[in-house]
Amino acid sequence: MKLLNIIYNGLVRENPTFVLLLGMCPTLGTTGSAITGMSMGLATMAVLICSNMSVSAVRRIVPAAVRIPVYIVLIATFVSALQMLMAAYLPALNATLGIFIPLIVVNCILLGRAEAFASRNGVIASAADGIGIGLGFTVALTLLGACREFLGTGKVFGFEIYPETYGSLIFVLAPGAFIVLGLLMAVFKHFSTR
């Protein structure tokens, strides 16, 4: 029950995108379509679960003074592993996400959760936190990607809803990322503060 609570916390109450405003670069940069947004979310979630568990496992051994560099090295290790796995098995996706895969390393969500949660809780709870926050991030990215894809090209996950000629391309391009995220955030805020 407690684990479900942690997951719910990451998904809604501390949603990294809409509430904490963390990890904005991949949020804006990889959500041209629902499928790329979801892939980026899942990739980040995989690294987050691994880094949370390993940070939690070494939390009693690492001296407080050098903990941040240690966390960064742990995160960077998992990111490099993910980078190599994706280059080997999912080369097309790797090319689409491009520079945003190595940049998971500087995603504030990872270091933030390591510092705020994993360094104070057990391995299982930290894994649950990774799943919750990762899911929150994935849902936000998928939603943003789906909205942009729908408004821009008339498709959602590649399925045509209305003809592409009626879509406004601006939503797939850079300005649309900022505008759609701003509107989604306002909607989230409206419903959560009522």
Place this chain on the structure above:
Amino acid sequence: MLEYISIIITAIFVNNIVFAQFLGICPFLGVSKKLSSATGMGAAVAFVMVIATLVTWLLQHFLLDPFGMGYMQTIVFILVIAALVQVLEIIMKKVTPALYQALGVFLPLITTNCAVLGVAILVVQKDFSLLMSLVYAAATAAGFALALWLFAGIREQLELVDVPRPMRGAPIALICAGLLAMAFMGFSGISF
């Protein structure tokens, strides 16, 4: 020569790091409430970006490439940037206290600024020479400072405007950034 001019114009306007490449969004949203702090952040990023690009370029070409350790790139670069920021902070505190007073608070934030790591990786991917990389880093930093400065000016005005309640804060700021990005799209016709 034309090559360098093309790199500079492209990095500042056409492929602006914030509006077209979506790097460095966190400081762009976080430190843009006041014009003075935006200027400080812009200068600090420019400083670190050029030095970090210099060091990581040398490491990539004289350490990682000859020994076939390309897969260590992410780990090495992030550690070098983190260490570099710390060292710069210590040196600036001793040598130029005035500059440290102005930029000091922004320096620790730069470690997790993805624009710095992004540029370091991009110049390796684009296979630039050392001089080209440095020009690219400086121009990108100028583009970042320009974006931050413009945005801070808008946000200072935004404070005085009556915005609908759910849109206050981040949402309206993001929409303004979107409009700015639209303006920057006008540059995309420029090519050499």
